[in-house]
Amino acid sequence: MKEYIEQNKERFYEELFSLLRIPSISAKAEHKEDMRRCAERLAVLLMEAGADFAEVSPSDGNPVVYGEKIVDPALKTVLVYGHYDVQPPEPLEKWRTDPFEPVIHDGAIWGRGANDDKGQLFMHVKAFEYLVCTGQLRHNVKFMFEGEEEIGSPNLPKWIKANKKRLAADVCLVSDTTMISEKVPSINCGMRGLSYLEVKVVGPNKDLHSGHYGGAVANPINVLCEMIATLHDADGRVNVPGFYDKVVELSRADRKMLARAPFDLKEYKEFLDIKDICGEKGYTTLERTGIRPCLDVCGIWGGYTGEGAKTVLPSEAHAKISMRLVPDQQSGEITKLFARHFKSIAPKCVKVEVKECEGGDGFLIPISSEAYKAAARAMTEVYGIEPVPSRGGGSIAVLAEVQKILGIDPLLMGFGLERDTIHSPNESYLLRQFFAGMESIALFYKYY
């Protein structure tokens, strides 16, 4: 496929950029119309790539782009999953280029979605195009691209159930993860689940003069901080009763296998510019992100946050709290546990509101499957090194549902790298990986 890429890459850029320019931010209601525009553009690209049929299919939320090419019902069927929605670009001031005006420099594509997931799903469309064009396609291929992954895929499970028949496939192929490094290609064999909540602490019914009331009336910011501070114990464990009840300890053998992934603490700290790491006592860094659950405050706000010194005892304080879960924990159950616990620790001087947001369960993927083996063979050929199985710390909420509803395993051929800083300012996607991904995917079809 190398040659095909060489001949067509300017067109590839232009096509991908036409997706990247659309600010399809699912977290913000104001982008509803952008979601539709992006879905429609993607359906057009699928048809142009050689699909028999592609449509923008309504769901209870943003539409799903579905397309397919049925070569022969007797052949194996690959269901490709991806998402065309992106994370909000904030904080905007930290971007070196416009997040929605993609550019190529330093050997990478820069912009929101360049990697996650428009860039990665686009590799599938182009590998498919190549196989169709060159008469090599020996699989039925189905595409399911959703517009709500970044908000936890609240409506996709229902859509999958309703379309269960036409989604029938042998494997669900996904590029929406990272590999360890270019020198250590890896295939994700498990992801964490997610619980996400928004909490609000309300003190007095109006902002108060901090001189007139300070010291006598509970300050909701101070209270929120005190409540959040109790959510971890001294060993770095999440201090929510019941949180670890269903967490299964990995065997020594499993931990040993995961420890094969190379990890350089000095490099890690330098990359992040931190003096020290932290986390749950008794686990390595890769274990802390791969096989252990955790809790993070993703956002906090309250009171006066503008320039200068405004004295105020505010009425409210807010936080967004996410928990990454291991496959044995149920997102719905943990969300409820957290909500109940958080309300229970509120002092009487404040009111606490908890809003449960969408989450999803974690899952594991067997590395003994034909699909995994085909992917490993393809990547070995492209990278010249056999990929190692790894455990991703992130979450793709809907894939546990795919397992449950469609009865097929996902296969996570992810070509992102940590340096791509997805979800952060200056998201990028290395061109080398973009093209190596296309080649690997094309070879996957060959060996599967």
Place this chain on the structure above:
Amino acid sequence: MKEYIEQNKERFYEELFSLLRIPSISAKAEHKEDMRRCAERLAVLLMEAGADFAEVSPSDGNPVVYGEKIVDPALKTVLVYGHYDVQPPEPLEKWRTDPFEPVIHDGAIWGRGANDDKGQLFMHVKAFEYLVCTGQLRHNVKFMFEGEEEIGSPNLPKWIKANKKRLAADVCLVSDTTMISEKVPSINCGMRGLSYLEVKVVGPNKDLHSGHYGGAVANPINVLCEMIATLHDADGRVNVPGFYDKVVELSRADRKMLARAPFDLKEYKEFLDIKDICGEKGYTTLERTGIRPCLDVCGIWGGYTGEGAKTVLPSEAHAKISMRLVPDQQSGEITKLFARHFKSIAPKCVKVEVKECEGGDGFLIPISSEAYKAAARAMTEVYGIEPVPSRGGGSIAVLAEVQKILGIDPLLMGFGLERDTIHSPNESYLLRQFFAGMESIALFYKYY
């Protein structure tokens, strides 16, 4: 003066509104030009009211409006202090009317600065006008209106030193505080000092994917919350070493005198819609705000604060922290103590930056002075009740400096009420108080 008010009140409103319409927000650099416009308008109003002379005098920050009328150097001189800068109006969405388009309804003036301090300083200008017009002025009057009170008067002390001679006076008359209630008029005989700092906790050098790093890398929001949570102990005391070293315990007699101020806990809680009060163990609510120091987080922010569920392990978290101090604590010293302590409790996995903002010392005012007695007599005549001495929880940073540099005591004839919600959305000033204030001030000159 009642009749004079009746004849002129429409003009009074228009004049005051011309000040209120100018968004003279000292905390924000973008309002530099508004500060100047407001100062110029105020100087014109002083001249129109009968000053011999009024000018917009430059300082190292926003200009000072100075005006005077010297009737006879042998007479007593009153220095009127006030400030024409206002607090930022945020949160804007909580205002029922435009903060900078003042209106009158429900017997009050509504808008930012309606009370604090444009409304209150304006009473002095009009009481002065009345005395001049009716030939009753038997004092020399000097006006010093600054534009940086809300940011801690960083430049006024230097300006006062430079203008020490022409500021010579017998008392510094100020209306920039509240009274207990219309039924319990009071005169402030002490105010708290202020220390204000902005802190920043920095974790990784960029925002991170909370799945890929969550559990292994310190989250600066969680760390900031944990640090803030340690700033109070279980008894509600400020947990900064050395914080209470210079706090003098009030005598039983003093506490008893302050306890004369009526206080209804049920009403207090209802007004604020809180189920419980809180604060330092062993003190009443009025003591907690009047004679005890405290610490409040006035603002906090970090990570994603927009709509929806964005998962991110942010690079930074920020907070604005204020401490209200009793007169024996030195603001500069406490600010340094806090900064040192806060840095010392930072875990190794983050970097902490502390920015010291302007503060000011607290002060006490003797109630045995001639000026205090004249004010009490004037207010007794207007309200029909003798005012009680009270201790204000707020701060007017520069008045301790006035005491030190000019060697005169402030006299705090404040006519605000808690219902005016200064520093908050929907600031207002009750017309009854606005006019009772003018009358009281005019009578103060009569009896002083």
